[in-house]
Amino acid sequence: MERSSAHRTPGDPVAGMALPVYIVCGGTGGHLAPGIATAQRLIRAGISVELVVSEKEVDSRLLESYPDLNYRRVKGAPFRLSPKGLFLFVLHNTRSFISGFQYLRKNPPAMILAFGGFISVSYVIAAWLLKVPIVLHEANRVVGRSIRFLSGMADTVFLPDGVSLAGIEARRIRRLGMPLREEVKHVSKETIRREMDIPHHAKVLVVVGGSQGAKALNDWVEETHKSLASDGIWIILVTGPGKNQMPELKVLQSDMGVDVEIRTFAFHRSLHELFSCADVVLSRAGAGTVAELVCCLAPSILVPFPYAADDHQLANAQDLERRGGCIVIDQKNSSNLYREVLDLIFNDWLLGRMRQNLRRLNHGDAAENLTKQLIESYYPGHLRATAVENSTEAKEAVNG
Ligand SMILES: CC(=O)N[C@H]1[C@@H](OP(=O)(O)OP(=O)(O)OC[C@H]2O[C@@H](n3ccc(=O)[nH]c3=O)[C@H](O)[C@@H]2O)O[C@H](CO)[C@@H](O)[C@@H]1O
The missing domain is CATH 3.40.50.2000 (Glycogen Phosphorylase B;)
Structure with a gap:
């Protein structure tokens, strides 16, 4: 994965502690569910994760099933062309940018992973200003506005096969499907x-x-x-x-x-x-x-x-x-x-x-694949070995 030379080596332990991953993924189930899916795999690999979600009811409903996940809520508003919509967009996103910037500066993560939607914008811009590595994921067959807008700041953008994104060097694009939560499986x-x-x-x-x-x-x-x-x-x-x-x-x-x-x-x-x-x-x-x-x-x-x-x-x-x-x-x-x-x-x-x-x-597990790539890129050295080992052990335990 590409990483700008200005960035510090992100997964390096600070005082013996691995830095967490922040996953910005709220606002709709379609953004939150792949965030939860990736969090599940990273946590299993021994990496701490914090989700950044919205205050919407749908986020609360979905998170009720995952009481062990850490998350912080931010207020945001989608872009609307009406005067009121524009006012709310600027107000809420400025506020969440300021709180995101302060939070990221005080608690730097190894990297920030965003799944798009309006709440991605403030946190990703704050991360970019603080030189925190940024990874984006788009799951739709047409790239969404937020991902298009933020893609210039990202080290890597994951896109579905055959979906293009103008203005981004090919080396920063990787192909991946939709990460699904561990429990989402075909049942007889x-x-x-x-x-x-x-x-x-x-x-x-x-x-x-x-x-x-x-x-x-x-x-x-x-x-x-x-x-x-x-x-x-x-x-x-x-x-x-x-x-x-x-x-x-x-x-x-x-x-x-x-x-x-x-x-x-x-x-x-x-x-x-x-x-x-x-x-x-x-x-x-x-x-x-x-x-x-x-x-x-x-x-x-x-x-x-x-x-x-x-x-x-x-x-x-x-x-x-x-x-x-x-x-x-x-x-x-x-x-x-x-x-x-x-x-x-x-x-x-x-x-x-x-x-x-x-x-x-049905081929491959996109959440496992994403997690593996994140660990390889952002958790170097012994930490990577430990993480991959934990992941394999936990997977064996799950599979009995
Ligand atoms: C109106 C709109 O713009 N919707 C967008 C939103 O969809 P939406 O939020 O509806 O998301 P998706 O259809 O992608 O996924 C819904 C997720 O919520 C879960 N779920 C849903 C209902 C329920 O009762 N329980 C539950 O757990 C599903 O299992 C799934 O994981 O994000 C998607 C992913 O970017 C976009 O493709 C959609 O266009």
Whole structure:
């Protein structure tokens, strides 16, 4: 990994202590989840980590499952062109820049790793001024504004295969997929359905709108669930915090007189279990969700968020569709959604082909790979040996 000569050797122990890594990753589940994933692996390798997250509810919800992780919250605001939006952007980001600068100067890390989003900006600029090495990670098929803006300050920018970033020397770009949290794994459908008390022969549709929910998908379920239930389709809906309109459990009868359940969650701690139990997932196309669908071998219908910056969700979804892992529907055509769901969920041959394609897309553990590269670059000498050794031992312990 590139490192500017002005930087000190970052992982060198100070008074016998290894410097920590700061991971700036809050604001959405799509930024926070890969931050947690990388933190899990670094901690396992004996390196201390502090996450920098936002004050948003979605960050709190996701972090509830990781009580042992250290994190500090910062206030931030996304860039908006309205006078109020611009005012809040400048106010909050200036404040978090000042507090970030003071904090980084007092507690220097070995390096700072940022996953993009508005809270990255203040901390990365502060790190750059203090000559702290900077590593950026972009998971979407179109590079986000923050990463584009900050990339000139970074030693290394990790991008998905085939995604380009203008104005950056090729030697500073590395290729990597989305780091997934340790527990995010494909679980056998039989096992998970037994645990969730869902009959093994039932057709199950899981609907999820990303970490903050999607009103359009929630409304679609509200309008369509009775027809889907008549067709014998179970629904598990994850609405997003504060967006639940449906009761937690609704039991209806199919046309064949069989009980069919519609289960609703505001937020779910183990989406990988829902993805593993689904016949079809209907979802937005955030980079994290797409990577988790691939990992869980879950065929999906993706309805990209139409207002995502530079239509990056459409690019994420189309990339998976080209590889035969999903079907993409434009939200403008959502009147076709019911028919598309029926056509896919009862087509066992196509579902099988999609699962085969998804299996082929599952290669390597991006979180392990990222951690290995960070350790090699920023924790030299004996510390690197210890870290890699710890990582191997811990992995062996996990794998039994
Ligand atoms: C509206 C918007 O701009 N969304 C962006 C945001 O998506 P968003 O925050 O929705 O993120 P993703 O779809 O990438 O990932 C969601 C993450 O949250 C987790 N999760 C979600 C719901 C839940 O109930 N429980 C839970 O744990 C998922 O397991 C996953 O790890 O960041 C992504 C990654 O940069 C972008 O691609 C998306 O375009």
